[in-house]
Amino acid sequence: MPSETLFDKIWNQHVIADLGDGYALLHISRHLMHDGGGRGLQAIRQRGLRVRNPELTFATFDHVITTEPGRTINTPSPYNARLQVMRQEAKRWGIRLYDIGEPGQGIVHVMGPEMGATLPGTLLVCGDSHTCTHGGIGAIAFGIGASEVMHVLATQSLIQRRPRRMRVTFDGVHHPSVTPKDMILYLIGEIGAPAGVGYAVEYAGSAIRALEVEGRLTICNLSIELGAKIGMVAPDDTTIEFLANRPLAPKGALWDQAVHHWRTLPTDEGASFDQEVRIDVGKIAPQITWGTSPEHVVAVDQPIPDPASAPDANKRAAMEAALTYMGLQPGAPIAGTEVDWVFIGSCTNSRLSDLRDAAAVAKGRKVADRVRAWVVPGSENVKRQAEAEGLDAIFKSAGFEWREPGCSMCLAVNGDTVPPGQRSVSTSNRNFVGRQGPRARTHLASPAMAVAAAIAGRIADVRTL
Amino acid sequence: MEAFTVLEGVAAPLLRQNIDTDVVIRINRLRDLQKDELGPYAFEAWRYLPDGSESSDFVLNQPPYREAKILLAGNNFACGSSREGAVWALWGFGLRCVIAPSFGPIFFNNCFQNGMLPIILPAAEIRAIVDEIEASPSQSRMTVDLRNREIVTPHGRRVSFSVDGLRRDALLAGQDEIERTLQREGEINAYQARDRRQRPWIYAAG
Ligand code: SF4
16 A cells, blocks of 8 residues: 555545546535525525435534624524524424534534534535634545535535645644644744645644644644645544544444544655645744734734835735735834734634633733723533633633624624724634724734733733733 | 636736735625625725725726726635635626636635636736736737637737636536536445445434
């Protein structure tokens, strides 16, 4: 047997038909849906098609739902009609839907791994670009568009071209305040936001092996911000422990059989990649973005870069436009920049370990007067566990608002919006123009750094808070 | 789906790199509008001033580029969100072809599902075409011929491009991918029967 990568083993396993030119018809072992899915399901019906394998599709509500504290199914929202369509369609087709207030409800990329819907060795898709998150479990997982969602619903398959393979090896020992979010932002800053275009990325090395599953999910979450549709981490004991007894994970003899298969998945010794990148995590300081692309990132103790240093005119133009939009001066220190909003949440950083990290910094401190700070847990289960640990009490007494699970201010599509011109430090994944609301200015950072900004009222180094 | 064979029209330069699909179309528009209503909101944050009037600085507001059918773009064009509405918004604006050194991978696939042609060309080649256009914006028309995989630039240079055969055939025929795959029902059944035997745990969720 020739040496194979993790990616190739899973890809090959899912080929229904080779279509030539590197294209294949691939079987989809898991399809996840969110509250944007109602229209697609309606369209299936209108076209006279059927949902081929509803038992392989799992759905929840996240993007448009209100995160108002105390929310129930009956809380008024302009988008309730949309949720109702999704409920009806899911019921009609027999798709499992985790509704508001139920364990399982949450951001779709928090729900999948947490419920055990996401498993190693599967090919998982969802109509959302951050589906790459699930690769942290050892699956091939990627986001698809609305037409491809229809294709999956109707045929449980997709036509895709095999990407090239990149391996990013993180080795060394990092500062205790450096988190998975800092590792992945640093990588994007080093190699650039387009560097992963056309690749499936495997994250490897001792610093990845040392991470808990939740940290691996955070790393894989930003693969799409590196241009890569797919990011993955090989399954190991940590993964298997994480999945044991999850509600949707296999049980009994099927579990043993699955584990046996998962053990065969890691990349073989000697397998080759189209590109290799090495990162020494000892060099990483807490990161913060300054611009409107995730590659616009610096260590918190560094100055804001000068567009004059850009390698080419297009890059320079993008940097200049970003500085204008963000209202920042090149050469000035990024630390000390005044902040109006802090958002802790999103499929990047809303899991229990993120909230623990954030609470550890918030404990016994107070949010600065000028700042409004929110904590939005990633799922109903995360919320309940956090409350059982008393994390909500720590946040509330520090002056944070503790809200109900959903995407919230990551995308601002449910009305949770950063006002025009205001500056936010956010644990989400996109600092794009207008992402958190028209003319909102977003700085991406880790949960600990976000709390540091909330406390200081300005961008601050969590190491010296 | 509309077939794509030969396209002739104005090409507009928008070379800034890493343009994301959030900027191409705001999520709230997708939430509130239908697929065919999105054209006026393409690049909304750049196209309009805060008071709602058009920003004359933005290239797609300037003649002749307002009429553009072809967009000459920068590296990693339409990265980020998977929203297919990015293609629908560009389509609604009048664009039928985007030429860039690289594309956001989900957008790239979404184009082919909607009759839009994404072409990958080296940055230097795109720069050369933009130079031709900027030398005389009144002559910004060019031709994209998918049958012959060839672009004829405003100055009449012929530039060939490659596109995967499977994607090209589907575009030329205006063919829907779902219909084609449904014809493979037998193969999908056979795959599932085999996979169920080998990996029953995949099919046993909950
Ligand atoms: S949290 Fe943000 S990035 Fe994640 S799925 Fe929701 S909107 Fe998308």
